[in-house]
Amino acid sequence: MKIPFNKPYLSGKELRYIEEAVRLGKISGNGEFTQRCQSFFEKRYGFKKCLLTNSCTDALEMAALLCDIQAGDEVIMPSFTFVSTANAFVLRGAKIVFVDSRSDHPNMDESLIEELISPKTKAIIVVHYAGVACEMDKIMSIATKHKLWVIEDAAQGIESYYKEKALGSMGHLSCFSFHETKNIQSGEGGLLAINDPALIRRAEILWEKGTDRAAFFRGEVAKYGWVDIGSSFLPSELTAAFLWAQLEELESIQSRRMSTWEAYFQLFSEGSTANEILSSSYQKILIEASKNIEFTWQCREHKGNAHMFYLLFKQESDRTKFSGRMKSAGVLSVFHYQSLHKSDYAKKCFPNQYDRQLPNSDRYSDCLLRLPLFYELPEVSAEY
Structure with a gap:
């Protein structure tokens, strides 16, 4: 008998929904299934705004842009994490300041954070290892005191909670993964949850390659154009359709x-x-x-x-x-x-x-x- 480490779960509806997405005639992204998935997360977990992404790495890169990370800024994060957590901020020129894990589990030791803060510190990146919550009350208190951004790397954290609050609902921004190794998967895929309302409009612009295209389709502007930096962060409707089949189960x-x-x-x-x-x-x-x-x-x-x-x-x-x-x-x-x-x-x-x-x-x-x-x-x- 052979037992692999992981076997991606299939609900049986994935191909049916992908076919439905094709029949709807819009498969490039931000269509029916994207809207269903984003609405699901907003309603179930209380996130202010959700945007599907191609990966959790994409979501982290969007978070770095939204926090306006610049060359020379310092970002505090655990050393025991995946490289994407660091890469998103290194790409913006940040210096990474690593914090040790706790002695009783792999999450960052919140008691060590404050001593690492300097005048150049811009953000704290929280990683909820294995879907187990970090001590968010303590971390948010430190961030508020020093006026720092808090970004939750909740790649493994779907359907986990901290004191009745969903992981991803406490930081200014939060990032999730739907890689095939995760509880809910779409092969590749991710989600950016925006909990600070002041960041929502710009997040949509970054998500749409630096354009105000989302506002155009809502009828808020007569035409859309290039208004900011951004990239092609939004996934195909085929990915969203696959994810919707998972969310139903x-x-x-x-x-x-x-x-x-x-x-x-x-x-x-x-x-x-x-x-x-x-x-x-x-x-x-x-x-x-x-x-x-x-x-x-x-x-x-x-x-x-x-x-x-x-x-x-x-x-x-x-x-x-x-x-x-x-x-x-x-x-x-x-x-x-x-x-x-x-x-x-x-x-x-x-x-x-x-x-x-x-x-x-x-x-x-x-x-x-x-x-x-x-x-x-x-x-x-x-x-x-």
Whole structure:
């Protein structure tokens, strides 16, 4: 038996809606399905305005433009994140200032943010790792005090909450991903959520290649033209149609993922009776591995969305050994981000960041391992 790390879920309606989009005669973007998807997010999560994008990377790049990031500005973000989080701001000439992760989970350590703020600091980029919320009250308080933008990188955060507030609803701007590895996917795809009303009009202009085309189609201007910088950020209607098929099944997808996450948690919980279902050979592997695991993050306590289930090993060699045994058994488990402050690019362009000690970020880079988690996984036998 072979179990991949991820298998994109298909509701069965994707091709039907794509065909419908073609029949409607507008497939270039910002049509019927785009409007349906954007309205869905605005109503369900309370975002002021939503714009679909080709990727979360696109959404982050739009956010950098909307915050008017300039050469020499400083932007604070975690080192333990995907490169897109940094690239969007580096492209505008910003200097990245990395903050370490917390000791108890991979999110940024909010207690370290304020000491990194300088007169050049322009924004704080919050990354909700694994769909588990950062301490947003503390972060927003710091940002308000120092008059900084807050951008939520909620790439993994769809359907997650912080104190009853949806992730993505608290920062000035928020970015989501619908990459095929995410809970809700369209192959590639993303979303920019705008929570500051003052940014909405310009966001539409950037989204439409720097033109006021959206205002023209609403009848607000007699003709549209080039009024700002921008790019082709909006996706095809085919992508939006695919995404709409996924959104219709959001609750059932989440239910299945949470069930799988809970099953994993029970297997790795100390003294769990769930271990009794395993054959003696698998019990031996599990017991041996559990001795080398420091914790499993209990996302349910923070209304996480079961985006991933990960283990944190005591040292890299333990992770390598366990991952190798999983691979031999036909199961693909994978590690995750490498600390950006230790990257070749940081060494070349931000040497003062490369030389910093961020021990928790490095620890997650070396010792975190993700297990398979996707919609069809519960169909696999529990013992395997």
